[in-house]
Amino acid sequence: MGTATAKKLDPVLEELVSIVGAGNASDAKHIRYAYSYDLSFVQPKLPDYVAMATTVEQIQEILRMANRRKIPVVPYTGGTNIGGLTIPERGGILLDLKRMNRIIDIDPLDGVAVIEPGVSHAQLASELTKLGLRFGWPVGPPSASVSSCAISHGIGGLNARYGLQSQEITSMEVVLPTGELVRVGSCAIQENAWHSTLPMPKLDGLFKGWLGSTGVVTKLGINVHPAPPLLKIFTVSCDNVADMYSYMLNLSNYEICDDITAVSWWLSQVPIPYPYKPKPDEAAEWNSYATTYSWTEKERDAREEIWQKVVSDEQKKGTSIQITHYPEEALRGRTQLPSQVVGSTKNYCKQGGAGISWPGTFTPAKKWAPVYTRWRETLIKHNLSPSVRMSMYRGVHYGMLRAMIPFNKQSAEETENARQAIVECLRVDLDEGGIPYKPPVDFAKEINARAHPGYLMLLKRVKEFLDPNDIMNPGKLGI
């Protein structure tokens, strides 16, 4: 069978070919196989077809056809998530959007960029740099999709200043599972106005955090920001997680940083040790880097003065906070973003071998210490490094708490060990009020088991309203 030139086409493939053209649709096994797995512990599953769309109209036609035939559709951009989000649960059509990679507009005056779903972080970064603009790049691979990260509540290097990627979304164009084209935000009222999702009802929420199960975002407006020239990185270390939490909380109150992040010793290594190895006694258990950008040297010095005060205050409290040097390669990797060094690449996976997954959560900051302590025990019990990161979000005292867990994917036993450890960690966090983001199906089950019945009812009702035949990335929400 294979690509469009085959003689007797499967009727679905035939229709896909008529929509996207020869060469852009396939049911060949080798083509499908490359979409059947990702970095995570999620078991590989093959889609039945792959189609590469290049226009909104093609996506509409594919979704209308899929609805008529009740075939699942899985939207795909970079395939770089670590929760198996694009691994098809029920086969169907893998809708590869990488060729929809136009940066439609960058408006420095409005501070808005309008992009298609296939635009990568590296691609957007190279264009923004030319204009002296920036965005909160995550520590994912440079080829990862800006749009997919944003609609999945991904994080980035400007979290402490501007919030999550999803909070930077200003407008959306979306193809619904039933094929209709809709817009939310200002672009819904005036075609070329992409500046805000407010003051209208925030219908963008229908498409954020749904794991691609409510529609295909075809255009996304995002805030972009002027890039101040002077970078200062505040680095401290300490002996225990409670002291680090205290420092981060204190520093975040002054709102002077773009990113306030701390990583355990294991995560500051390049690469993360796999299997677990004990931290050297002389090494601090926690390291923090906090980035701050300034327009003038005077501003930078003023920010540093505040930071010095925070450190001094923390030391007076009797905490173990010390100004320190963060490992150089890791620091570059975490501040020179997008980066080929961190993310799902060198420091995360290199020693484990192919596998990386996480309990990645939004957790109240006051729970970081107790959760980390339990995670540490659990992970070490599974012979895995407690390679944990904590990042403070903008203006709120909750943030990202996650453990990046590499594992040897060649071994089914080691993969299962990692999965079990990660799910165990997740349960601890959920019970403390944390919520996982970009969750694999295993996590969704744990979330739903704890969810308010009214929430689940509403979730189902909205999903059914938008996707009556349950064709969009079915099975991922665990409902």
Added chain:
Amino acid sequence: MEWEIPSLKELEHFIWRCTACGTCKVAYDFGPPATCQPICPAGEEFGFEGNMSSKGKIAFARGILDGTLEWDDDFLEAIYKCTVCAGCQSQCQLDHKPYIPEIIEAMRRKAVEDGAGPLPLHKNLTQSLKSYNNPYQGPRRLRTDWMRQFKKEGQPIKNLNKEPAEYLYYVGCTGAFNQQARSVPVATAKIFQNLGLDFGCLGESEICCGSTAMRVGDAGEFKRVAGENLALFKKMKEERGVKTIVTSCAGCYRAIKKDYSLSSDYAQIMDGLEVIHTADLLNRMWKEGKLKFSGDLNMKVTYHDPCHTGRHLNKFQIDKEGKELWPGAYLGMSEEECLYDQPRELLQALPGVELVEMERIRGNSYCCGGGGGVMTGFGEWATKNAGKRISEGMATGADNMVSICPFCHYNLNSGAKQIGSSMKLMDLTELVVQVLEDKG
């Protein structure tokens, strides 16, 4: 003679070091300023993840090894839809990085061993190797056609089968048989003669380096010609006083420097023999004051780094015994042997030449699109790729593009023609020969 050419199974451990993170998909550099460009010709053309960079090829390799993927016509084509340019390798940060081209070629070798590969058009190529000792179905006597003008001009090129010489000029099949690329050996020999270099050629007894066979997975044919060449090199060294093998072909250079080193006898045979590319040799002689220029080329040029004289010569530092990290860990990479600076320095030394760079250069050079058997197997696609590279060159405002590979020479000129560009791909030697100082 034993050869250590790894099978796909032997590379399985490294195949499993790929996370499928996709860092290999784009040539990205933080800068500042940040730059991002496509790097995979196959990914650009075909688009599916399986076609895309090393992430896709590793998926194919995994599928073969786990028994999910079996050979059929489409799959066979898919593993050959790759220029093996190693652009993806330049981006990767993981332990399989040093082995990426080897993994792709090991898949092809497996296809050949299984009786499925190579592609029918490649079979013509390997059959030609068997019949004619070159991939162009060229009779032996044609191999020396380019030398005729030297004889006519009373300056015949030494035949190393008959006379001794310090330098063996290994011409390569493309320079010898490809009409458009013949200008490369002609220019090279003229320069050598101007320099008074004691050099000779093997004439009709030169045989293919075997690079094309290796690239399409025919390890048997590669070993045959490589073995014969190594024996010939040994003979030239011992009986003709050859000390240096110089080649103006990037493919031959890569083969002799890298592929031949997989032979158990390589170190012993090559002891006392230096292998050098023309660009490197000429750069050296210019720096020593032996190569001098006069005149004015009045030309703005851009430079295309061939994959085989560039990133294919990266030296990888691997923790083989696990003394620093763990057995097989990739520790670092050196570009010391890559010919990036030598041709550029020489170009800038030529009177009246202004060098302007393209965006994708050196380790991130965009392949001409013809390597890895693509020019033979997918001629139209190869030309299309070349057209893209020419367009990139045109965007610099350069009049012409310069390179140091007859294979790139042919493909890029074809690409220029196809897109209606007046830009020409010129070999570095073609420029040098125009401004040689007349030594009377």
